Amino acid sequence: MPRLTLLLPATSRFAGIALPQVLARALGRADRGVHDAGEDAQLARHFQLVPNRWAHAALTRVVDGGVEDASLSGWLRADPAYIRPDINGARLLAIGDALGLDQTDADAFLPALRPLFGDAGFPLDAPTPGRWYLRLPKEAKLPAFTSPAQALGDDVFEHIPAAPEARRWRVLSSEAQVVLHNHPRNAARAAAGRPPINSLWFWGGGVLPDHVASQCPTVYSDDVLLHGLARVGKLACMPLDAAKRLNADALIDLRAQRDPRAMLEHWLSPTAMAPLHGEVAFDFADGVVFTLAAGQRWRFWRRPLAAIDA
Template sequence: MRLTLLLPVTARFAGLPLPPALAQALGRADRAQHDAGESAQLARHLTLLPQGWPAAALTRLLDTGEDDARQGAWLRADPAHVRPDINGARLLGVGATVGIDQADVEALLPALRPLFGDAGVQLDAPHPARWYLRLSPGTPLPDFSTPDQALGDDVFDHAPRGEAARRWRALESEVQITLHNHPHNAARLASGRVPINSLWFWGGGVLPDAVSAALPTVLSDDPVVRGAARLGKLQGMPLPVSLPTNGDALVDLRGQRDGRALIERWLLPSLAGGEVILDFADGVVFALRPGQRWRFWRRPLAVLAA
């Protein structure tokens, strides 16, 4: 059995003691340092042609099918909650984290569509938490921050830059004015929910021609990864409650927040497998193989976090 575990940064494990068996296995493993970051981490195990990570097109495939996703370029425009504070404004929720449902879509989408129609792009929402702009292929786009990169930060620190960004900053301002004045947000506040007062643009691009991977099964709760698996005709499934005990699989654990649970539920059980790759989001990679047990001269790893 071959397993690759995609893991959060090693700092997530700071201060956590490693069980002796895991410490010994990591001390004897082959260790490498690769590029840090989510895109680089995913690219080590999922090969897209042409290269890139067009998240919007990949999730569009998951939401509507390949025939639709091939029709132009796509940009996510997810419903968001931004809260002003004394130093600026912070992004506190995007998509599912703002508690959105179909009733919100039906109330807010008709008010926003004309803004984008006047700009020559089409807005729709095949999934309540995932909204899309259909663009013409070749439309110049600035570098947008992903929600994971920006969540909790001042939105101005993640504002797109350059000539191509002007159009999107102007559209964002119009969107915020429209949503601020929309009565549906007053109803959300009255029901104890935060207002949807912005859209978060990110993930632009066209659907890749092909996706390939070294392992045939992808276990992930990330719709972007699931979309890539579908395009590559891989077996894509939601993340299970425990490590699979047979078959080769890429196991996406990047969204897991509890370092202790990661050690006990995933890392320790992985030692019972054959070949295991532990790939951390900060670029640290351990390769564990059965023959390494004879490296008895190597000391156990004291800590995961630097």
């Protein structure tokens, strides 16, 4: 059966927003399920990996370096980060592309950092200014690093892995911070009104899955991770702005959209009003999933939904 899936941020993003009448009625009559929350759990509802291990670094490396390159090694993201000390600790305030890095920044910082990681046996490179990688042996044992999405705004000390194998990464992180703190490029960034690059954030480690499958043959997304998944799974994947047809067998990734009212107006409401040929799923990052189908129009006894986060 054809299935259109809208991949959405958490329902809390829509708090306090009144729903258009047509959408409120459709959601009130829809099937509602509650599943595991979080990015990996949300994506796992639509992509099946073999083996079932999420290695974000290896999957994004597919886009940045190709499938063959990504399959040769293990990978760990070591993204440039800005951590600001405060009275209660130190907070992760920005990472990767959010720091506005350009190629000049990467060309300045990388030569200073490469000897540190090269001596440890982990070559460092940056196919794009905002995504930095460490190439690892496939058998490398890694601690459970926290993703930037989970750590952003938090005290970084709350996210330091405690596993025995984490010690070497704590040492490498501290030494990288010393290198970056003393680097003259940060003075140039400060003069231009940009935050310093004063740390690296390790995350997403692992090896490329052998196989990726999905019931969605077409993906519309601006997320490099989804483009990597699609390439491994041989799925069609296009930028979000290429998604024109709402009643199609596809997955449309709206998680990064900032304006919840615009999502309701331009995506959810038109989808709810369109004639349904198959199913439509509104999949929210906190695990709430509404499934719409044509036969639900006869559920006239159900009340319209007052709010998505209700």
